[in-house]
Amino acid sequence: MTDRRLLQVEELHVWFELGHGRELHAVQGISFDLAEGERLGLVGESGCGKTTTILALMGLLPGSASVSGRVLLNGEDILAEGEATVAPHRWHDVAMVFQGAMNAFNPVKTVGAQIAEPMELHGISSGRSAMARVRELLEMVGISGSRAGRYPHEFSGGMRQRAAIAMALACDPKVLLADEPTTALDVMVQAQILELLVALTNDLGLAMILVTHDLPVVAQVCGRAAVMYAGEIAETGPTQTLYHDPRHPYTRMLFAATPDLYGDDAVLSIPGVPPRLDREFEGCPFAPRCDSAFSRCAGEHPRLREIDPGHVAACHLNDVAVGAPAR
Amino acid sequence: MSASIQAPPVPDPLGAPAAVAPTRRGFMRELLFGSRQTVVGLAVIAFFVVIAVLAPDIVPHSVTQQTGPVYGAPNGHHLLGTDDGGIDMLSEVIYGARVSMLVGFAASVVCMVLGGLVGVLSGYFGGKTDIVLMRITDYFLVIPDVPLMIIAAAIFGRSLLNIIIIIGVIYWTSTARLLRAQVKSLRERVYVQRARSLGAGHSRLIGSHIMPQIAPLIVANTVLTIATAIFAETYISFLGLGDPSAISWGKLIQNSLTGGAVFHSAWWAIIPPGACVTVVILACTMVGQALEDSLNPRLRVGHLSVRRFRMRPFSARIESR
Amino acid sequence: MDYIVKRTGFALMTLFVAISLNFVLFRAIPGGAVSGLRCQHCSVKFREAIIKQYGLDKSKWEQYVVYLDRLGHGDLGTSIADNRPVWDDIRQPLVNTLPMIVAGTVISVLLGVLAGVVAAWRRGTLMDTANTWTALAFYAAPTQWIGILVVFYIALPLGLPAAGIESNTLSIFGPPSTWAFVTDRANHLLLPALTLGIGLYGEYALIVRSSMLETLGEDYVLTARAKGLKNWAIVWKHGLRNAMLPLVTLIALSFGYIVAGAIVVEDVFSYPGIGLATINAIGRQDYPVLQGIFLLLTVAVIVANFAADLLYFKLDPRVTT
Numbered sequence: 001m002t003d004r005r006l007l008q009v010e011e012l013h014v015w016f017e018l019g020h021g022r023e024l025h026a027v028q029g030i031s032f033d034l035a036e037g038e039r040l041g042l043v044g045e046s047g048c049g050k051t052t053t054i055l056a057l058m059g060l061l062p063g064s065a066s067v068s069g070r071v072l073l074n075g076e077d078i079l080a081e082g083e084a085t086v087a088p089h090r091w092h093d094v095a096m097v098f099q100g101a102m103n104a105f106n107p108v109k110t111v112g113a114q115i116a117e118p119m120e121l122h123g124i125s126s127g128r129s130a131m132a133r134v135r136e137l138l139e140m141v142g143i144s145g146s147r148a149g150r151y152p153h154e155f156s157g158g159m160r161q162r163a164a165i166a167m168a169l170a171c172d173p174k175v176l177l178a179d180e181p182t183t184a185l186d187v188m189v190q191a192q193i194l195e196l197l198v199a200l201t202n203d204l205g206l207a208m209i210l211v212t213h214d215l216p217v218v219a220q221v222c223g224r225a226a227v228m229y230a231g232e233i234a235e236t237g238p239t240q241t242l243y244h245d246p247r248h249p250y251t252r253m254l255f256a257a258t259p260d261l262y263g264d265d266a267v268l269s270i271p272g273v274p275p276r277l278d279r280e281f282e283g284c285p286f287a288p289r290c291d292s293a294f295s296r297c298a299g300e301h302p303r304l305r306e307i308d309p310g311h312v313a314a315c316h317l318n319d320v321a322v323g324a325p326a327r
Numbered sequence: 328m329s330a331s332i333q334a335p336p337v338p339d340p341l342g343a344p345a346a347v348a349p350t351r352r353g354f355m356r357e358l359l360f361g362s363r364q365t366v367v368g369l370a371v372i373a374f375f376v377v378i379a380v381l382a383p384d385i386v387p388h389s390v391t392q393q394t395g396p397v398y399g400a401p402n403g404h405h406l407l408g409t410d411d412g413g414i415d416m417l418s419e420v421i422y423g424a425r426v427s428m429l430v431g432f433a434a435s436v437v438c439m440v441l442g443g444l445v446g447v448l449s450g451y452f453g454g455k456t457d458i459v460l461m462r463i464t465d466y467f468l469v470i471p472d473v474p475l476m477i478i479a480a481a482i483f484g485r486s487l488l489n490i491i492i493i494i495g496v497i498y499w500t501s502t503a504r505l506l507r508a509q510v511k512s513l514r515e516r517v518y519v520q521r522a523r524s525l526g527a528g529h530s531r532l533i534g535s536h537i538m539p540q541i542a543p544l545i546v547a548n549t550v551l552t553i554a555t556a557i558f559a560e561t562y563i564s565f566l567g568l569g570d571p572s573a574i575s576w577g578k579l580i581q582n583s584l585t586g587g588a589v590f591h592s593a594w595w596a597i598i599p600p601g602a603c604v605t606v607v608i609l610a611c612t613m614v615g616q617a618l619e620d621s622l623n624p625r626l627r628v629g630h631l632s633v634r635r636f637r638m639r640p641f642s643a644r645i646e647s648r
Numbered sequence: 649m650d651y652i653v654k655r656t657g658f659a660l661m662t663l664f665v666a667i668s669l670n671f672v673l674f675r676a677i678p679g680g681a682v683s684g685l686r687c688q689h690c691s692v693k694f695r696e697a698i699i700k701q702y703g704l705d706k707s708k709w710e711q712y713v714v715y716l717d718r719l720g721h722g723d724l725g726t727s728i729a730d731n732r733p734v735w736d737d738i739r740q741p742l743v744n745t746l747p748m749i750v751a752g753t754v755i756s757v758l759l760g761v762l763a764g765v766v767a768a769w770r771r772g773t774l775m776d777t778a779n780t781w782t783a784l785a786f787y788a789a790p791t792q793w794i795g796i797l798v799v800f801y802i803a804l805p806l807g808l809p810a811a812g813i814e815s816n817t818l819s820i821f822g823p824p825s826t827w828a829f830v831t832d833r834a835n836h837l838l839l840p841a842l843t844l845g846i847g848l849y850g851e852y853a854l855i856v857r858s859s860m861l862e863t864l865g866e867d868y869v870l871t872a873r874a875k876g877l878k879n880w881a882i883v884w885k886h887g888l889r890n891a892m893l894p895l896v897t898l899i900a901l902s903f904g905y906i907v908a909g910a911i912v913v914e915d916v917f918s919y920p921g922i923g924l925a926t927i928n929a930i931g932r933q934d935y936p937v938l939q940g941i942f943l944l945l946t947v948a949v950i951v952a953n954f955a956a957d958l959l960y961f962k963l964d965p966r967v968t969t
Binding site: 465466470471472473474475477478554558561562565566567577580581583584588589592594597598600601604605608609612 | 658662665666669670673674781784785788789790792793796797799800804904907908911912915916926927930931938942945946949
């Protein structure tokens with residue numbers, strides 16, 4: 001049995017220059033993998049580095065960024081030489097639906113032309129066959145093909161999001177990166193978009209990484225999820241396990257903080273703020289806000305430990321052997 | 328020929344200070360000296376102001392009497408040579424600073440007063456006042472500046488005062504527009520509403536609540552208007568409508584044209600006055616735009632640049648920290 | 649549709665105001681338009697005859713009506729200096745100026761776009777700073793000064809014509825061939841147009857840079873990059889089209905400035921166009937001619953503004969109302 005996953009991210013680091021020699025260590029050694037056809041959620045608060053992570057996967061970081069780590073697509077490290085090795089894979093193998101897809105479209109060009117653009121660029125099809133494919137893609141996401149000649153401002157927010165998804169699928173990618181695809185949409189439309197994403201990934205055998213801060217979304221769509229905090233992975237595992245048996249206090253508090261519509265529980269928010277990423281810090285980044293922190297947490301940085309196959313967490317509480325207080 | 332000899336928007340390659348709230352202490356100091364660009368600009372302007380003020384005391388020679396040969400080349404005696412009348416160029420340029428700076432500052436004061444009045448009233452009262460005042464502004468933009476200059480000179484005679492007034496009357500519209508927009512948005516702010524509900528009268532509202540907030544913007548705009556005014560003065564001198572007895576940089580440029588400096592290869596009569604105008608206008612633009620930028624900051628993230636992200640060597644996780 | 653109707657209405661209104669203003673301005677000159685007449689030893693009767701000829705004896709209102717009526721028939725009045733219809737006097741200069749202005753505008757747009765795109769592309773680097781400040785410096789420099797420098801440093805050393813519109817030797821052997829004629833005209837047009845272009849491009853460069861930076865920060869640029877487009881392709885296909893939008897209207901709106909610059913340039917280069925005609929008319933105090941020219945130019949500015957409104961409407965698919 002090949003153990004090779006579709007996408008393997010190993011020790012990904014991203015730094016941003018802040019001027020005056022200072023740096024922001026936005027992503028601090030992230031590792032995860034993605035199987036074919038799998039939907040993985042990447043969860044965390046704003047600013048935890050999830051968007052930066054997936055931008056790094058496509059090499060879409062600005063010039064002020066530096067990256068280290070490996071991104072193995074079918075075994076090949078696409079980040080080996082930076083821009084040079086990652087560029088050929090853009091859209092072809094890995095495509096992205098951006099946050100706020102409303103603005104992903106150039107207002108002065110038709111939607112159809114913009115969906116056809118990557119196809120023509122990568123030599124997949126052009127001219128009339130491209131336009132035919134465009135209509136096909138639009139139908140796939142639930143938009144009438146005749147709207148291909150319209151301008152972006154003639155679409156509603158939800159429709160633009162669908163069109164952005166259609167555009168992402170234009171070159172038949174293996175991996176779809178979706179960055180907060182439902183934020184800024186109303187609830188009904190959100191549900192539709194999520195259904196669409198699930199259906200598409202199933203039908204097309206597409207793997208997807210869904211970035212969001214919205215836990216119910218992850219619960220609905222993703223089989224597995226990785227929880228990020230302060231640029232690092234706190235815990236990764238099957239979504240159900242994260243909900244029922246979280247092994248990192250942050251995961252537990254995140255799930256607990258989700259308002260329960262039918263319950264009377266008070267909404268628990270996590271007090272405090274995430275640490276600044278422009279400085280090195282000692283110990284566990286979550287310790288200041290953690291309700292279960294103990295003596296080891298302030299001085300020693302927790303490593304990702306396997307709890308069960310497919311379930312890892314970075315928390316000293318899991319080190320039963322090393323004198324952690326009984327849970 | 329509408330009032331369009333305006334100072335253009337200037338980007339800030341040397342870096343403007345971060346956005347500052349107008350009510351913080353030390354705000355003015357930070358605004359003025361926060362960035363290299365404003366400091367350099369202010370230094371240049373200050374330099375020329377000092378020269379203008381001290382002019383009579385620092386000129387090496389007379390500006391009315393011939394003290395050298397016609398178009399004499401620069402030498403130890405006449406550092407910038409002499410013009411077509413044998414008068415020392417350096418002295419003329421120094422005196423020219425006087426007139427040009429005076430016209431620049433005074434005309435921009437007129438612009439500020441006129442534009443400020445129209446803009447503030449228009450923005451504050453809104454409704455009919457706004458419509459009427461804005462219509463007037465629009466029509467003012469339609470009037471071509473050149474004929475207005477000519478006619479005003481013909482009617483009122485050519486004097487420095489008239490030039491100042493003419494420039495002020497032609498170029499107040501941009502100030503009016505800018506202030507109107509600001510005042511309009513300020514009027515809706517909570518504290519203004521609150522004060523109004525407490526029964527504060529219009530003048531109090533404008534005087535103590537709105538003016539302090541827009542004062543920095545007025546300053547920034549005034550600096551830019553100074554640039555426009557100095558440029559306009561050169562244009563008026565070019566048309567031959569300037570004060571005949573006043574020496575300004577514009578006049579000196581015009582003299583070099585009519586006096587045939589080109590054919591005498593007298594670069595010293597051509598370059599200095601124009602260079603001074605250019606430098607002062609540049610300095611004003613630097614300061615004015617940097618001020619405006621820091622008061623109305625617009626952050627722009629570029630997704631595209633020549634620089635690529637860099638790769639660093641792979642590092643396995645460090646065991647402990 | 650509604651938008652077009654509103655803009656047309658506004659254009660017509662301003663046109664009417666401009667025409668009337670033109671009338672008022674020139675009638676406001678003390679001593680009436682007759683003051684321009686070289687009429688020191690005229691007998692009273694002769695004076696009266698002239699006044700009658702120009703209809704200056706009637707009341708202001710009657711004159712106004714006559715003025716409008718004449719305009720309706722395309723009659724711009726009669727020149728005081730040479731007694732010919734004003735239109736005849738300015739027709740040829742107009743024809744001369746047009747190609748020069750067009751060439752100058754083209755040069756300024758090309759320079760502006762080039763400088764602006766490069767500066768935005770290499771934002772924050774030396775290229776950006778150098779380009780931007782150079783553009784600003786040229787924009788700040790008085791146009792006549794640039795002209796003089798062009799004559800001094802380019803025309804004379806390179807032997808390019810620096811005056812007039814036609815070489816003395818052009819028709820020396822009989823009527824020139826079309827080719828010779830065109831190249832000769834082009835030769836004489838070159839430096840004035842170049843001066844105009846250099847003096848004006850600064851504003852465009854800054855607008856293009858600023859617009860380009862904003863465009864490059866848009867999400868669709870990141871999307872384009874994600875789709876695999878190369879940087880230059882993104883600039884070309886997505887960036888320019890969007891960034892140029894403001895430029896197009898700016899060109900139309902800065903028509904007034906172009907005209908003001910043309911006046912200067914024609915004077916420096918003795919180019920017999922409408923600008924030089926204006927200068928001469930000022931000198932001769934030939935007010936009917938001045939009035940005619942200014943009317944023409946004001947109308948052109950209004951038309952240009954109107955064209956800008958329509959153009960933006962057409963270019964931006966988002967403007968649907």
